[in-house]
Amino acid sequence: MAIAHHADIARLKRTHPEIFTRPLGERLRNWALWLGFALAVGFSLWWIDASPMRVINGLSKLGMLVGLMVPPNPGDGFWDFSYAMLETLAMAFLGTIIAAVVAVPLGFLGAKNIVPNWVFHFTIRRFFDAFRGIDGLVWALIFVSAVGLGPFAGVLAIAVGDMMVLGKLFAEAIENVDKKPVDGVRASGGGGLHVVRLGVLPQVFPVMTSHVLYFFESNVRSATILGIVGAGGIGLQLSDRIRINNWQQAAFIILMILVTVAVIDAISRRIRAKLI
Template sequence: MNTAQHADIARLRRTNPEIFSRPLPQRLRDWGIWAAFIAVLGFGLWWIDASPMRIFNGLGKLGMLVGLMIPPWPGDGLPDYLLAMLETLAMAFLGTVIAAVLAVPLGFMGAKNIVPNWAFHFGIRRFFDAFRGIDGLVWALIFVSAVGLGPFAGVLAIAVGDVMVLGKLFAEAIENVDKKPVDGVRASGGGRLHVMRLGVFPQVFPVMMSHVLYFFESNVRSATILGIVGAGGIGLQLSDRIRINNWQAAAFIILLILVTVSIIDAISRRIRAKLT
């Protein structure tokens, strides 16, 4: 290293000392954050009694259950399992479609470049946030109590649980559209509806469809869990087999769910790639 380089380093030390040695207050702050994180983590593990012995015993019981699942075998319930899987797919599909249709106008209303009123925009975004804070499983329990057992409760739970999330995602996509097509429609004499239909919607439609396809994938998995609480589908079959300790049939149902979800993921990924 020559003299000029030494001089450059010395000048950097004088002008930017934080590059070579962080100030003590910053180091103390970082140490405090890490100490607080470790303390919260340790307290959480203590609170749930995550002791090494408990983990060891749990792994032993899990190994026993896995042994009872081998080999997976449907028995005489294969037609019922396939029918329940189709019911789960239908539940996820209908719930996603209903949520997407309802989310489109909500997305336009929640976009600042479409509805520039600050108070309205703030109110509808908080409305989205309020509903997004309720998990789909909670909605399933509510609708099972309201409309009874069966897939209809699952469809409603998926639709209500997803509509606000999709509405917010659609609104964010609409806010990021290119202004040139919008200005072109306005310059041609188009009104507000023409702007949304011809200037905005064609730009955001691929993004919307990508979100909808992703949510459909996720809802197939969610519909399985919703079935356990009485919303019908393959989840109800799985819950019944576990309840009666028929672990071979339970393993077959789990494999059926995994294969179905994998096929849907592969198809949806290809469609999303073409759209985007």
């Protein structure tokens, strides 16, 4: 029985080879892709100078640093750190709010169903995308140069970095609204603004709020590091402590960041669950 079975399989392999192996072209292409990928990885590792010796040396140094971090200890800086953390939260909050306020009109301008001119639509969307290419820290560098050291530069960096991205998300939310309420408002004689206020806004408001909350969460994370380039908040304290080799305080600050981010995430998740 088993022998007959094997014979069957052998016969099937002969008559229908394509079921058992993939076509040669496809196999060759897959091999070429994997080879290219392996070469790219190898080249990258060579470029960044990743030798095993370096890894081992670095790891032993890293182990030493971790040893220096234990136990985390705020020393006499606890209140300074707490205030800096508050500053970080304030920067994230204000920056997100400003970005959201600016993003609402941008979103309406960028939505195809509100402004149906496709040249305009294409231009404004590319404009939104272009801003996304710049990291928040780079904006912070620029604003520190422009308006001086301190949290104000951080607020501006967060606001400018986010407004275009939020604008794009808002525009997408507006494009996805249900047509029926809009038609209803129009059928009962509403003008353009009525359509926006009574037909579109009630549908998109929860989505927008949810996006804004999500951005607030992520901005709390990024605001913790803006201080490294002088834009206020806990990052300044952290980079200072690392610079002067005070690893116990540095570890304490990192723990503070972890706890704060976890608390903010939990609160924001609850509000978002309620909204949608």
